[in-house]
Amino acid sequence: MNKTKESKTEVKALNTKMTLVNFLKNQWFLLLIVVILIAGFTGAKNERFYNKENLLNILDQISVLGLVAAGTTILIISGNFDISIGSIIGLSTCAMAILINNGFSEISAMVIGVLICIICSSLNGFLSVLFHTPSFIITLAMAGVYHGLALSITEGIIQTIYGKMEGISGARLFGILPYLFIVSLIGYLFVHFLLKYTQLGRRIFAIGDNARAAFLAGINVNLNKILFFAISGFLAGIAAVLLLSRLGAALPDTGAGLELRAIGAVVIGGVPITGGMGNVLGTFFGVLLMGVISNSLNMLRVNPYLQEVFYGLLIIMAVAISSVRYRWFGAK
Amino acid sequence: MKNKQLILKLSSITKNYPGTRALDNVSFDLCAGEVHCLVGENGAGKSTLIKILSGAENPDTGEIILFSNSYSQLTTAQAIKMRIATIYQDVDLVESLTVADNIFLGSEICKQAMVVDRKEQEKKTIEIMDRLRIKINPTMLVSELSTADKQILQIVKAIFRDAEILIMDEPTSSLGFEETNALMDLIRNLVSQGKGIIYISHYLKEVTEIGDRITVLKDGRVVNSYEKTKVSMNQLIQDMVGRSADLFFFKEKTDIQDEVLSVKHFSQKPLVKDVSFSVRKGEIFGIGGMVGSGRTELVALLFGAEKKDSGELIYKNRVITPSSPSRAIRSQICLITEDRKVTGLFLDRPVIENIKVVDNEMHKFILNVKKENLSVFKIVNSLDIHLSNINQDIESLSGGNQQKCILGRWLSTNMDVFIFDEPTKGVDVGAKQEIYKIITELAKQGNVIIIISSDMPELISLSDRIGVMRHGEMVKIFDKDEVTEHVLIQEYLGYQEKTKVIK
Numbered sequence: 128m129n130k131t132k133e134s135k136t137e138v139k140a141l142n143t144k145m146t147l148v149n150f151l152k153n154q155w156f157l158l159l160i161v162v163i164l165i166a167g168f169t170g171a172k173n174e175r176f177y178n179k180e181n182l183l184n185i186l187d188q189i190s191v192l193g194l195v196a197a198g199t200t201i202l203i204i205s206g207n208f209d210i211s212i213g214s215i216i217g218l219s220t221c222a223m224a225i226l227i228n229n230g231f232s233e234i235s236a237m238v239i240g241v242l243i244c245i246i247c248s249s250l251n252g253f254l255s256v257l258f259h260t261p262s263f264i265i266t267l268a269m270a271g272v273y274h275g276l277a278l279s280i281t282e283g284i285i286q287t288i289y290g291k292m293e294g295i296s297g298a299r300l301f302g303i304l305p306y307l308f309i310v311s312l313i314g315y316l317f318v319h320f321l322l323k324y325t326q327l328g329r330r331i332f333a334i335g336d337n338a339r340a341a342f343l344a345g346i347n348v349n350l351n352k353i354l355f356f357a358i359s360g361f362l363a364g365i366a367a368v369l370l371l372s373r374l375g376a377a378l379p380d381t382g383a384g385l386e387l388r389a390i391g392a393v394v395i396g397g398v399p400i401t402g403g404m405g406n407v408l409g410t411f412f413g414v415l416l417m418g419v420i421s422n423s424l425n426m427l428r429v430n431p432y433l434q435e436v437f438y439g440l441l442i443i444m445a446v447a448i449s450s451v452r453y454r455w456f457g458a459k
Numbered sequence: 460m461k462n463k464q465l466i467l468k469l470s471s472i473t474k475n476y477p478g479t480r481a482l483d484n485v486s487f488d489l490c491a492g493e494v495h496c497l498v499g500e501n502g503a504g505k506s507t508l509i510k511i512l513s514g515a516e517n518p519d520t521g522e523i524i525l526f527s528n529s530y531s532q533l534t535t536a537q538a539i540k541m542r543i544a545t546i547y548q549d550v551d552l553v554e555s556l557t558v559a560d561n562i563f564l565g566s567e568i569c570k571q572a573m574v575v576d577r578k579e580q581e582k583k584t585i586e587i588m589d590r591l592r593i594k595i596n597p598t599m600l601v602s603e604l605s606t607a608d609k610q611i612l613q614i615v616k617a618i619f620r621d622a623e624i625l626i627m628d629e630p631t632s633s634l635g636f637e638e639t640n641a642l643m644d645l646i647r648n649l650v651s652q653g654k655g656i657i658y659i660s661h662y663l664k665e666v667t668e669i670g671d672r673i674t675v676l677k678d679g680r681v682v683n684s685y686e687k688t689k690v691s692m693n694q695l696i697q698d699m700v701g702r703s704a705d706l707f708f709f710k711e712k713t714d715i716q717d718e719v720l721s722v723k724h725f726s727q728k729p730l731v732k733d734v735s736f737s738v739r740k741g742e743i744f745g746i747g748g749m750v751g752s753g754r755t756e757l758v759a760l761l762f763g764a765e766k767k768d769s770g771e772l773i774y775k776n777r778v779i780t781p782s783s784p785s786r787a788i789r790s791q792i793c794l795i796t797e798d799r800k801v802t803g804l805f806l807d808r809p810v811i812e813n814i815k816v817v818d819n820e821m822h823k824f825i826l827n828v829k830k831e832n833l834s835v836f837k838i839v840n841s842l843d844i845h846l847s848n849i850n851q852d853i854e855s856l857s858g859g860n861q862q863k864c865i866l867g868r869w870l871s872t873n874m875d876v877f878i879f880d881e882p883t884k885g886v887d888v889g890a891k892q893e894i895y896k897i898i899t900e901l902a903k904q905g906n907v908i909i910i911i912s913s914d915m916p917e918l919i920s921l922s923d924r925i926g927v928m929r930h931g932e933m934v935k936i937f938d939k940d941e942v943t944e945h946v947l948i949q950e951y952l953g954y955q956e957k958t959k960v961i962k
Contacts, residue, residue: 324825324826324828325824325825325826326819326821326826328826329812329815329816329819329826332805332808332812333805333808333812333816336805336806336807336808337801337802337804337805337806339801339802340801340802340803340804340805341805341816342764342784343762343764343784343794343796343802343803344784344788344816344817344868345784345785345787345788345789345817346785346816347783347785403805403807403808404807404808
């Protein structure tokens, strides 16, 4: 008898119904619909939108943001913020460019660039733990520190790398998919895997949902927090490499504003700002939506200065959708 | 009530919480110019009654008559409008403002538009204080005041807002002797001005001193109501305890072996003062005491969740004093906390993640989801947790099932020492019995068990010995056979029959 009961529960547990309602409960599904609607509208107004080159261009453009946003997803779910990522990427790209110009190989410069991002990010986490201060405040301060460092090593002068590292950004898999986009897909998959299939992922959610309970369940909250920052830093490092290869030059301001757009994408993707919930699939569509909207606005010849307005409205809209979803479907 | 005007009357108030009836047909009244005291054990229903009066909770049935208006329930705004003021222990004043600013907060006196007339406010404050014979400097910052003065300031604030009914919940619990006397004087003064006061305290001496009438609550019911002169402290204690035998249950005998866990000189002043005791293998050691006596703080120290001043924990002849919960868990000690929702659960996460949090089934670096599911099924079935899906949010489960999930969390991790803080709080009767069974079973398997409980039948029935905490000290350890509700509550309150009743 016990056995039948067990198998019954098992069936119930594994039987996640794929009904329409269940789909609608997912933020990513709604975002997908919005992306399709916008694409349809833009394409109707300007058929050049459907041009293969344009579509690939969108993917190319969102790759760097995607990697940063994937890392930011981890941080926000765990209840943290890093608003110094833009500055860290600026510092890292400048350092890589200077190294390359001083005779370092591309590979060693890239490794050092990624390391710089990991170290800076971990330092953010460490300081936040050390002073019991919300990471938002610490990273707000550190953003200035990293930006200042970048200014001082470059003396504010643009660092051109004269076509080095172009191999990454120019190349396309099977002549179609940009390498940049593939790297950023790997980044999403990495974060998805981490969140879903590792103990660390469980801890990201647990700490974000209830840090005190996590502490009382024997989880080393402080050490984990630093680790979350290190992972986010690692992804930001990869993003820095991609960005430098795309731009071919670095400035301390390279990457400025990326952190806020990443946070925006994560929020659009349905992660509550209080943490504890969410997934990286939502972030993927959040980033995609941002890319599609930006491209559509260009295609529709909207005044570029107004694009910022649309980003702002987009985030408000996402929050509105979350709240409607919650009221209609009771979904979180 | 000779010539006194009835200002408040509660008739047949009933309030149910999931699984418990907090108030059962309670009637209570208050006249202008009297102090009506409420006494009773932890969980007798005192706080629920206050919450209903202050509008924080709504009664299920019953009637509230205030100044001859009848209500079936109150909102907080109504309560304030009907001039009911509740003075809580944890003071709700704005620390960064001055005494006068706090009194006038929200109804500031202004010179022109928006400019506060500080001078006038201070003058008025002094007037009110003079009337109450209180001396607090109105220009002082609230953060600079003593606890007692803050308490008094809250009363002044209430009086300024024309409160006619003052509810005081354990106002003296953090006050010294002098300060308590000053407060008593203030209360007498207020009463002489015709205010009605509901006074809640577990210091029976105060209650018999200040109360005109004393009502005893037990398990949500009114046991007795006395005129001041007609009751002894002994009688009050008698009323607070004495439950019917069916609330107690028979615990199977467990095989109690040698002492294995010694708690030595644990202190965290002023909450916990030099507590020592030891527990034997297979024994259930109960810890009793009033809320605020340092019980929860003590076990947090044992588990390494809070920093201690001193103390040594010895298990199986090894000093293991944990400096953090993770260390404690490595020494196979676990703590099931009192406030499930705040310190136990991950409310937005599924059941499986709530159970599998201490350790996970791993396949190298990857979670073995299949094995994990299976292990959670086993726990769900063996503890009979009612759920539809192990991936559903734990928030959607009932309190009893949530608690069983937390038990499951620790049962699957090979622990030796189980510390329970109020294991059946907010749990329905059925689940309660099941939790008792689980705890007894753990003892039978030779684990060490420590239980804090405010539920006296639970504490007495489950425990093999009971240590009583009072003001942060473990004042006495009773053996199972020498303990009754009566002697326990006496020890909780620090009242011996030798010190006879004060007239």
